[in-house]
Amino acid sequence: MDQLEPTVPSKDDCNIAMLSHLLGIFTGFLGALIIWLLKKDDSAYIASQSKEALNFQITITIGFIIAWLLAFILIGVIFVPILLIVNLIFCILGAVAASKGQAYRYPFAIRLVQ
Template sequence: MNEISQSVPEKDDCNFAMLAHLLGIFTGFIGALLIWLLKKDSSAYIAQESAEALNFQLTVMIGYVICGVLTLVLIGLLAFPLLYVVNIVFCILGAVAASKGTGYRYPFVLRLIK
């Protein structure tokens, strides 16, 4: 019988991963970028989760730029608050999953950072 044992990340790793997801609400991509740059070599779990959070925040930033252009035809005014709410919801979902030690993959994200 082949059993694959998956190790649960340490609590500190879970906390940094959770922080990478939550900082996106307040700092955009800067918080996730700092955690990724400072902690990617200390833990594979932190590297994976902070890169995922960073990719999501970069995608959201691109979405905000598109919304800014779309304000010329007024649809962007409706899209800005919708994108803001989506950002908050997915950041919270990512933080909850990270705090439990399970990985989280955001849907519809450009995977720019591997």
Template sequence: MNEFENATAPPPPPAGTAPQEDRTVALIVHLTGIVTGFIVPLIIWLVNKDNPAKAWLNDQSKEALNFQITVFFGYVICWVLAFVIIGGLLMPLVWLVNLVFCILAGLKANEGVAYRYPFAIRLIK
């Protein structure tokens, strides 16, 4: 097994449907990433990481947290590239990608589907 086989983690196996409360919190976690970045997903993950009854919510908060960290890295790269003008042009694109994927993730999470962002650096496992 090499290090690249685990690059994209599969969603957790379905262990029944997620409770409506967890689906609503997951929706909020994904959508607040648009405005607050990684703060809300980090708080929800830290609160629920040791609770086995919240495994689905824990998974979704980790997924949102990893994506927001990736977006943060994108903003940092754009800021560095702003000195050669290209970063200023890419920053709205990073914001738009964040907006679209957070909305898609929130809608899927509200349906009870374990959403995986198409690209994210998975630092939190």
């Protein structure tokens, strides 16, 4: 019985996957959504990484909405900078892993897009 070796993503696939992680810093979930919709059928690696980035950015967006609602009782004012820093750090970690061809999973993300 032949064993299938896992396919190594091409450099272009790695670059597009890296871009899907980095766009989250600037565009929120829209960048990852566009890449996922356009490239999900071209490469399994791009599909998985852009979907992971999309799920994380949706989670961050939900966090910002909750922080905005809590800003009325002054707790949300503390959460907004924390969310910005967490988003920056995890997007960079995801981009570095994707550029190496490694699958990256965010430590906490609501996995809405399957």
